[in-house]
Amino acid sequence: MTESTHTIAALVIHRLIREAEGPSRVDLRGAPNPLDDAAARLMERLCRHFAERPGKGYGHFEADERNFPMPALLRRHVQDHTLDFAALSAEMLAHLQQRIDEDKVDDGGYVLIARATVFGTDCLYVALLQETLGSTIGDGLTIHDSPHLDFAALQVAGRIDLGAWQAGAERYIAFLKGRGDVAGWFKRFLGCTDVVIALKETKKLVETLAHFADSQQLEAPARDELLERAHLVLEEMGDSGAPLDLAAIAGQVFPDAPHKLVETLQDEALDLASGFVPDKRALRPLIRFKATAQDWKLEFDRASLRSGAVTYDKTTNTLVLANIPDNVKRLLEDE
Secondary structure (H helix, E strand, C coil): CCCCEEEEEEEEEEEEEEEEECEEECCCCCCCCCCCHHHHHHHHHHHHHHCCCCEEEEEEECCCCCCCCCHHHHHHHHHHHCHHHHHHHHHHHHHHHHHHHHHHCCCCCCEEEEEEEECEEEEEEEEEECCCEEEEECHHEEEEEEECHHHCCEEEEEEEEEHHHHHHCCCCCCEEECCCCHHHHHHHHHHHEEECCHHHHHHHHHHHHHHHHHHHHCCCHHHHHHHHHHHHHHHHHHCCCCCCCCHHHHHHHHCCCHHHHHHHHCCCCCCCCCCCCCCCHHHHCCCCEEEEECCCEEEEEEEHHHHEEEEEEECCEEEEECCCCCCCHHHHHCC
């Protein structure tokens, strides 16, 4: 992510300290951090890791602003301009501390709150970052411990699309689902109601899989086999009620190079949710071919092209249907 793709309006780092016993405490920074090169690099890393991480949830604000105050805070900051960024971050930190103490969350860390325009979208980011110990080489090739923020272990982060929120979009909050119960308390902090419409998301997934199969320039049999595997995997998930796992799907559907499919499914522009149960009603295009012309409509299983039941001749530009059943023959004879 380069300087041309994102602009930081404000950024602040606070610290939330989790004690062994009793409530947490905070180390509150009194003013936003300087927007220098170090802040820009930090924000770039956060945006990149957030975009690349699988397992994101999506939603909108809860209607109950008394128990979920985030929309009220943002309204005062973004619309009414009665709450500056420093005060907004302090209020957010206090609310985050309350949620952590209520759920007895074990880990504290550095709380990054930033408002930035990323690829033209005005967003508010919140992340809980942990510190880890690395090594650095000093003068005389000596080895020294070097603490740094551990983005590889990022589990708690969210992004609010402020423009989409003000425009009344269906969903404008994205958050990492993390492991275990991480998402629960952080989702309550964001005041987020999950909005996952399984049918709509499944259609989006099916279209993406079809585009991916085309992009790999596979021979027709290999392309159809990929889509048939996808249909089988997703149908089994729909039958069992198993939530969608993008990485697991990629490994089963495209085992030769699953990372390629993972990259496609995790594309931020796609905004594909994870964790929903695939809706079987949207899966048929994976194994069915449909086309419409001015004088006819056509639909058949893609496997028919391999079995010989349907044959397309490029030279004569004709489509031949074999093994016509008796009832269809009678209908044709009556025409």
